[in-house]
Amino acid sequence: MVSSSSSSSASQNKSLHPLLATKLTKLTIPPSSSSPPQDFEFNDVFGPPTTSNDPPSSSFSPPLLVIHNRSHSFVGPSPRFTPTSSLPFTPEFDSQSEDENDAVSETPNRKDEELGKTEVVRKFGPSDFEMLRVVGKGAFGKVFQVRKKSTDDDDGDGDGDGDGDGDGLFAMKVMRKDTVIKKNHVDYMKAERDILTKIVHPFIVQLRYSFQTNTKLYLIMDFINGGHxxxxxxxxxxxxxxxxxxxxxxxxxxxxxxxxxxxxxxxxxxxxxxxxxxxxxxxxxxxxxxxxxxxxxxxxxxxxxxxxxxxxxxxxxxxxxxxxxxxxxxxxxxxxxxxxxxxxxxxxxxxxxxxxxxxxxxxxxxxxxxxxxxxxxxxxxxxxxxxxxxxxxxxxxxxxxxxxxxxxxARELLPKFKPDVSGKDCTANFDRCWTTMPLDDSPAPTPTAGEHFQGYTYVAPNTWPSST
Known part of the structure; x- marks a missing residue:
C-alpha cells in the first residue's frame, strides 16, 4: 500500500516538472538589494495637489493635541525652557537613500494647454539641495539651512528650467513619515502644506517647494536670517x-x-x-x-x-x-x-x-x-x-x-531695530545649540502604507515674490 502511494506521488511530481520549468523562465530577477533604494515622487501616481478647503482625509483621525512645552516651533525650543517631550528624534537627512529623487516631467499648464503649449515643470528632491547647517528642531522634524544646487537655467526667465532663486538659500523643514503617522498627525502635516500654498503676504514666510520620498516629507521655504x-x-x-x-x-x-x-x-x-x-x-x-x-x-x-x-x-x-x-x-x-x-x-x-x-x-x-x-x-x-x-x-x-x-x-515703514546679520547665509541669530549640531545622515523606515500623503508635491510659480 505504501509502495503504491509513493509510486503514484513520484509520477505526479514528474508530470509537474515541465509546467514548473515553463513558469520559471518567465521570472525576472530584481535589482540587487545592495543598491540604494529608490524613493519615488508620488504626485504622478496620486494626481495633482488637492484644492479642497479641508485637509485631506486619512485613515487616522487626529487626537486631541496638546503641546506641553515651548518646543513646537519652526526654529526650535526657547533656551529658557527645557524640552520635556519624550518623542525621540534623530537627524533627518538620509542622502544615501534619497538623493535619487529629482525627476523632471512635463506637466501642461492650464492656460497654455488651451493654446496647445506645454510647460516643463521642474521636479525637486533632496539631492537638489546642499545642507549647510541645522537651524531648528520642532516636534516632528528638523529645519536645515540649505542651498539649492544650480541648474542649467536659474535666471528666472520662466522657461521652466530654473526659478531665479538668486543666492539659492532656503530653509528645509524635514519630517519623518513614520513619526507623523505614529502620532496620528497626518492631517496636520497635509494641512500645513496646503495652507502654505494658498498664502502670499509680506509678513508670512513663503513656501517655495514641497516634495516627499518614501520616508520623509519636505517643505522648502525662504530662509529668514534675522533669527526668531x-x-x-x-x-x-x-x-x-x-x-x-x-x-x-x-x-x-x-x-x-x-x-x-x-x-x-x-x-x-x-x-x-x-x-x-x-x-x-x-x-x-x-x-x-x-x-x-x-x-x-x-x-x-x-x-x-x-x-x-x-x-x-x-x-x-x-x-x-x-x-x-x-x-x-x-x-x-x-x-x-x-x-x-x-x-x-x-x-x-x-x-x-x-x-x-x-x-x-x-x-x-x-x-x-x-x-x-x-x-x-x-x-x-x-x-x-x-x-x-x-x-x-x-x-x-x-x-x-x-x-x-x-x-x-507695503513694507515702507522702516524698523528701528535691525538684527546683526553679516550676510545672506548668516546664522548668528539662531541658537548655537542647533547651528553647531553635526549634519549626520540618518535613515528612516518606510511606512507600510503609502496613501497618507497623496498630492504633497508643490512648486511655486516663477512669479513668486522674493523675500529680499
Missing part, C-alpha cells in the same frame, strides 16, 4: 512700546490676512515669528493651523499652553478669536519679558489662564493697557477682534494710531 523674535526678546529682556508696536502691527496684519482666508494659526508665540535682515517680522510654522469656516468651531486642544485661549482649555470650541488672545499674550510678553500666566505645573497654569485676572504692568501707557485688556478677554465674544470686522477693530485701536497700515503692509 524670541531670540531677540530673550537678549533684550523687554521691548519698548514703540518696538513692540511695530512687531505687533506686522503680526496683526499677517493674522488678519489669514483670517480673511479662513485660516486660524493656533500657535502664535515669539518662537514662531522670525525676523528678516531688515528687521521685519515673518510669521511661520503652520503645523497646527486649520481652515475654519466663519460659523464653524474646532474642538481640538492644540497650541502652546502659555498662549492657549481659555475656550481651548475649556474645550468649548474655538475659532479665529483664539488667535487674538495669543497675540495679546505675545504682546504682554514683549512688554514685560514673560507671559502673564506662568506656573511649573501645567494643570495649575491652565487654571490660572481660565480663572485669574490679568495683572497689567503699571509702567505701560493707558493705551497699551486698553489694548491688552481688549485682547485678553476670557470670553471670546467680548474679545477685541471678534465679530465680522475682525482685525480691523484691532488696527483702529488708539495704541496703533501712529501706524500707517498701507505703508506698513
Amino acid at each position: 523674535l524670541f531670540f531677540h526678546l530673550y537678549r533684550q529682556g523687554i521691548f519698548s512700546e514703540d518696538q513692540a508696536r511695530f512687531y505687533t502691527a506686522e503680526i496683526v496684519s499677517a493674522v488678519s490676512h489669514l483670517h480673511k482666508c479662513g485660516i486660524v494659526h493656533r500657535d502664535l508665540k515669539p518662537e514662531n515669528v522670525l525676523m528678516d535682515a531688515d528687521g521685519h517680522v515673518m510669521l511661520t510654522d503652520f503645523g497646527l493651523a486649520k481652515e475654519i469656516d466663519e460659523d464653524s468651531r474646532s474642538n481640538s486642544m492644540c497650541g502652546t499652553t502659555e498662549y492657549m485661549a481659555p475656550e481651548i482649555l475649556l474645550s468649548k470650541g474655538h475659532n479665529k478669536d483664539a488667535d487674538w488672545w495669543s497675540i495679546g499674550i505675545l504682546l504682554y510678553e514683549m512688554l514685560s519679558g514673560q507671559p502673564p500666566f506662568t506656573h511649573a505645573n501645567r494643570k495649575k497654569l491652565q487654571e490660572r489662564i481660565i480663572k485669574e485676572k490679568v495683572k497689567l504692568p503699571p509702567y505701560l501707557t493707558t493705551e497699551a493697557h486698553s489694548l491688552l485688556k481688549g485682547l485678553l478677554q476670557k470670553e471670546p465674544s467680548q474679545r477685541l477682534g471678534s465679530g465680522p470686522s475682525g482685525g480691523d477693530n484691532i488696527k483702529s485701536h488708539k495704541w496703533f494710531r501712529t501706524i500707517n497700515w498701507k505703508k506698513l503692509e
Whole structure:
C-alpha cells in the first residue's frame, strides 16, 4: 500500500516538472538589494495637489493635541525652557537613500494647454539641495539651512528650467513619515502644506517647494536670517512700546490676512515669528493651523499652553478669536519679558489662564493697557477682534494710531531695530545649540502604507515674490 502511494506521488511530481520549468523562465530577477533604494515622487501616481478647503482625509483621525512645552516651533525650543517631550528624534537627512529623487516631467499648464503649449515643470528632491547647517528642531522634524544646487537655467526667465532663486538659500523643514503617522498627525502635516500654498503676504514666510520620498516629507521655504523674535526678546529682556508696536502691527496684519482666508494659526508665540535682515517680522510654522469656516468651531486642544485661549482649555470650541488672545499674550510678553500666566505645573497654569485676572504692568501707557485688556478677554465674544470686522477693530485701536497700515503692509515703514546679520547665509541669530549640531545622515523606515500623503508635491510659480 505504501509502495503504491509513493509510486503514484513520484509520477505526479514528474508530470509537474515541465509546467514548473515553463513558469520559471518567465521570472525576472530584481535589482540587487545592495543598491540604494529608490524613493519615488508620488504626485504622478496620486494626481495633482488637492484644492479642497479641508485637509485631506486619512485613515487616522487626529487626537486631541496638546503641546506641553515651548518646543513646537519652526526654529526650535526657547533656551529658557527645557524640552520635556519624550518623542525621540534623530537627524533627518538620509542622502544615501534619497538623493535619487529629482525627476523632471512635463506637466501642461492650464492656460497654455488651451493654446496647445506645454510647460516643463521642474521636479525637486533632496539631492537638489546642499545642507549647510541645522537651524531648528520642532516636534516632528528638523529645519536645515540649505542651498539649492544650480541648474542649467536659474535666471528666472520662466522657461521652466530654473526659478531665479538668486543666492539659492532656503530653509528645509524635514519630517519623518513614520513619526507623523505614529502620532496620528497626518492631517496636520497635509494641512500645513496646503495652507502654505494658498498664502502670499509680506509678513508670512513663503513656501517655495514641497516634495516627499518614501520616508520623509519636505517643505522648502525662504530662509529668514534675522533669527526668531524670541531670540531677540530673550537678549533684550523687554521691548519698548514703540518696538513692540511695530512687531505687533506686522503680526496683526499677517493674522488678519489669514483670517480673511479662513485660516486660524493656533500657535502664535515669539518662537514662531522670525525676523528678516531688515528687521521685519515673518510669521511661520503652520503645523497646527486649520481652515475654519466663519460659523464653524474646532474642538481640538492644540497650541502652546502659555498662549492657549481659555475656550481651548475649556474645550468649548474655538475659532479665529483664539488667535487674538495669543497675540495679546505675545504682546504682554514683549512688554514685560514673560507671559502673564506662568506656573511649573501645567494643570495649575491652565487654571490660572481660565480663572485669574490679568495683572497689567503699571509702567505701560493707558493705551497699551486698553489694548491688552481688549485682547485678553476670557470670553471670546467680548474679545477685541471678534465679530465680522475682525482685525480691523484691532488696527483702529488708539495704541496703533501712529501706524500707517498701507505703508506698513507695503513694507515702507522702516524698523528701528535691525538684527546683526553679516550676510545672506548668516546664522548668528539662531541658537548655537542647533547651528553647531553635526549634519549626520540618518535613515528612516518606510511606512507600510503609502496613501497618507497623496498630492504633497508643490512648486511655486516663477512669479513668486522674493523675500529680499
